[in-house]
């Protein structure tokens with residue numbers, strides 16, 4: 481048996497003994513987890529999940545050491561330190577070829593009732609060749625927090641910036657000051673944005689956002705926030721808007737602060753069936769893009785910047801715990817005591 485995080489319902493996270501992870505398919509790898517995270521998206525079930533007797537295995541962001549590989553695995557070997565994206569993918573299908581591994585025809589999500597999650601001692605990794613990326617270092621390296629963000633939040637913030645067409649000379653607005661929003665600020669600066677407006681209300685997060693490159697902060701909400709962004713952009717709005725929350729109000733704000741011809745990159749998981757601002761986005765020719773970020777596709781581009789210290793997205797991981805501290809880590813993130821929690825095994 482091994483130990484792993486299991487969620488049984490809202491607010492009910494337990495560390496339990498579960499069956500040992502093992503190779504099942506010839507394309508699998510077995511990874512011993514060394515570092516993992518709790519994600520902002522883990523807080524959705526933490527707040528809303530109906531009680532389940534079987535429980536859900538949790539965690540989709542992890543780094544570990546390859547313990548064993550199936551007979552068909554070629555790209556990683558025993559002893560390699562590897563990072564996993566938040567979904568697994570074969571790397572060879574029509575959509576993986578396009579760099580959209582989140583739509584892989586043979587891929588899927590970690591955890592749940594069938595598979596291991598990252599918040600546990602070991603993980604069976606399906607489609608190891610298409611999923612894992614070997615890292616050029618040993619465990620215990622000080623770059624680990626930043627490398628771990630390539631699993632999700634840094635790649636997700638980057639995706640929002642890319643699909644919102646952030647770049648040189650552009651005014652970028654980032655809606656949300658969670659880990660993804662802060663990484664979105666970092667991504668926008670990395671892509672050369674001229675002005676970066678962060679919409680957020682938590683002092684500690686805003687301070688980090690400024691260090692990541694935010695030039696302006698808007699802490700108002702609703703209509704006042706929209707007015708404030710218009711004031712900061714000569715009345716025109718932002719060229720590129722990153723929606724990093726997923727609520728109706730934040731989506732409405734994001735869509736309405738984009739200037740005519742601008743683009744909105746949505747990476748906050750939508751919590752409502754309908755999208756607001758249908759008329760104004762139509763009238764202004766706003767491009768609405770985004771979805772689950774194909775972080776696997778971005779690893780090659782972002783990895784050198786992390787390795788060489790040009791970006792330090794790991795600073796969003798402002799609390800570290802061991803596996804036993806994971807239930808309290810969920811509580812701390814849910815109560816906004818921590819931005820994002822790293823689990824060190």
Ligand SMILES: [Zn+2]
Nearest residue numbers: 570573576584
């Ligand atoms: Zn695929």
